Amino acid sequence: MSSILIIEDDNSIGDMMSIYLMEDGYTVKRASDGQSGLRLFKEFEPDLIVLDIMLPDSDGMKLCADIRSLSSLPILMVSAKNDVSDRVKALLIGADDYLCKPFSMRELSARIQALLRRSQIVKAKSAPVTREAPPSIHVDTDKRCLYVNHTPVETTFSEFELIKLLWLHEGKVFSREELLNRIRGIDSFVTERAIDVHIANLRKKIEVDPKDPKYIKTVWGVGYKFVLAAE
Incomplete structure (x- = not known):
């Protein structure tokens, strides 16, 4: 009181x-x-x-x-x-x-x-605004494991293929069609809409705020890109 x-x-x-x-x-x-x-x-x-x-x-x-x-x-x-x-x-x-x-x-x-x-x-x-520190993201391609703040995060096969591709080509913009072709055959039910669903799920796993992503960026009218140093 x-x-x-x-x-x-x-x-x-x-x-x-x-x-x-x-x-x-x-x-x-x-x-x-x-x-x-x-x-x-x-x-x-x-x-x-x-x-x-x-x-x-x-x-x-x-x-x-x-x-x-x-x-x-x-x-x-x-x-x-x-x-x-x-x-x-x-x-x-x-x-x-x-x-x-x-x-x-x-x-x-x-x-x-x-x-x-x-x-x-x-x-x-x-009062000063405190912001949550961005997570540390790492993809181990040999172990097929995604790490967030050094903690392994479970992913589906398709999710890992997507994050691996984006992570290995940081900054490169991939169209939905390119991402679709990457995992076609692995996921027989994959569609461009499924790509959006996979991206949304990945954001929930790696982003502080999935509605305001800092790592997996949407490039409007084109597709997605990955930015390792959160902008």
Whole structure:
């Protein structure tokens, strides 16, 4: 569950927020002044901060700006000040939301959930995209075996003949008719349509994504080719 830091000098409000949010399942830490709040922020590394504007030792607005310069975590400011100018200033210096006192605990919880949800979406979009490494493909013509990542992969007789031909002539484009002639007589039921079926089955066995093949490429209007170094 997410962790929340509350920086609030009013003990009754601070205790009420802490208890309510803990009951909601959050891990909660609380500070009653700006200095201890900044210390807890660095030690605790919360997922969200609830920050009061009026603090005994510092200006909540400045503290918000200081925290924002160090982190992009969501900041929800709370205050008895409900002037539009105060709300606008808080948002401009880096707050993500502003809640005027008095407020209900249900509304506080709902706003926190919304901010955390938005934060997770942003993190997901900014996270680096990891791609699965392409497999290593090898054809042992003597043993009549296809290896994917050094692991033998079972093939039919016709499938092996096709992958062997393509693998031995990397980059060469073969028409369906040429591939058909290669295995004609081995597979008495082979047709040009059967070639497509064999190719589809081979892709399932060697490609990371058979629908986006990197090794057995379709050359539209002609046939197929094999690219050993996946493009």
